[in-house]
Amino acid sequence: MALAGVADDLPSGKALVDRALPDVLLVDLGLPSGSGLELIRHAVHRVPDCEVLVVTVFGDERNVLASIEAGASGYLLKDDLDSEMADQIRLIRSGGSPVSPVIARQLLRRLAADPPATPITASPIPRRGVDLEPSGVRLSFQEQAVLSLSAKGHTYGEIAQLLGVAEQTVYTYVKRSYRKLRVHTKTEAVYEAGRLGLIHD
């Protein structure tokens, strides 16, 4: 693990991403001269393999969800011990994402299978060359089980034991849920844009 570079505002952050093509990017949301969310989008677009971790003081729901929607795969708490931070970075690199109970509950609420009439499924809007099929962004049974147990306070190790799977698998489920939230948000945006007549075939 080596430090590829440090940038202290949005433009130099973008330049750093373009130059260093990092494996992992740690982003503070409150950048001077712009939102960290924009840097996340830039990094995910330029280096699709890059894992983005948001560094936050409290890991509060709004910031974390917005970051995940922008493409982040996890977050670090600023007061985590240094050793824990390194562990978290390794974890994310090997395919795992942390999730807090509140975020898990939110993911369940927004992505649970067979939701009662969301705009996407309930609307008679014709598809405009965009896949609005809801099943792609709904949580699988296993993902739901992992998130439900997370929301009840179980650690990944306990969840792996309870579900009879490897801990690594649990990480992947959470990470996949994050990706689904991102797709779901995009689909919603596309749906909204289509509804407002901003997109044409």
Added chain:
Amino acid sequence: MSIPAPHRHGVDDAALELLGLHMRQWRSSLAGAVAMTALVAASFGYFLDDGRLWVWAALGGMVYGGQWAWCLRAERQPGQVWQSAGMRRTMIGLAVATGLSWGSLGWWMPGPVLPLQLTAALVASMVTVVAASASVGGGQLKALVVPVITLMPAALIWHARLPVAGLAAASAILMVLRYGLLLRTSTLDSIRQRRHVEMISAELLAQQVRLREAEREQATLDERQRLLRDMHDGVGASLIGAVKMLEQGDMSLGEATSVLRECIEDLKLSIDSLELTQGDLAVVLATLRYRLGRRLERSGLRIEWHVADLPKMSWLGPPQALDLLRILQEAFANIVKHAAATCVRISAAPIGLAGSPDTLQSVLVKVEDDGRGFATDSHFAGRGLLHMRQRAGALGVELDVDSVVGSGTCVSLRIGVVPSSRDG
């Protein structure tokens, strides 16, 4: 129900609305009356034989035209009819002219021709009833009806030598007039009532909006009070204590770090409490572990976690969740500081028969450690426990602390699915 009283010139908004309503009817009735009279008269050939009926028709037409124009104006600005004296005079003048024209129809007829005379009486009655239902002031009505009711029967009796027909026409006109007045009163009443109901519901709506606003303000105020109190008792007190001790050189770097970390934990729990889903106790407990678990494990404690599926507790909002979090946080802190335990077991399960009423259902949350325990009547049962009890009491949650020296401590909370005997 009290109906608002009429205002200026004895005319209220409802009367104005009624006027507008009837003006259209008034105009079309006039048109119909003239057309019918002309038709009947023409079919008897009188217009051809007698020039006097042509004169009457021309005069009637002029009066009718005046009425028409006045109606149009009144429809557009009904209020002006009563506000301007000129308008009122015109109105009375036109009413007199109309009354004279229809009432005198009998006098213009050549000779005692029964069908035509009776037709004229009928038309006069129609005019009267429309006038009665349309007129808003008594003056206009009298100006119109008096000529009709005197001239028409008089023509039948005196001019056409038909006394019985004259009396019949007079009483018919009176009956029709009476009917018209009744109609007018009831229509006016119903309009007034509708307006009154509309006014009351608008008032109620406004009141509701005001009430909701006040409630929202109160909620914001309560929330602020809660956060302030929480900061004052928690983070604020810890920071001040730490600063004092650091200044006096009574605190090591390690101690200071741990105080600051506790403060950050406190803040995190405060923020988390704002994001918790209403009524979801499992997530409250999960958040506690998510925030405090790692520190407990770092201090060498093993955590056993047993949280069953819990019923929804709709009374459990952010303030209540934060109180629960603080109680359990205190319990954890006591274990870390005093218990010298190796394992802490957290469990939460519903108790009470499934299907029994909500008031009998509750959730039992237990925090058990295998530490050294304490005698519950000793000094250990001091400030921390007192705070826990106070919070639990305010929440309406049963708190039990069981401890036996040498075999650990169990803090249990019995949390009702519906709040039990809480103030307010």
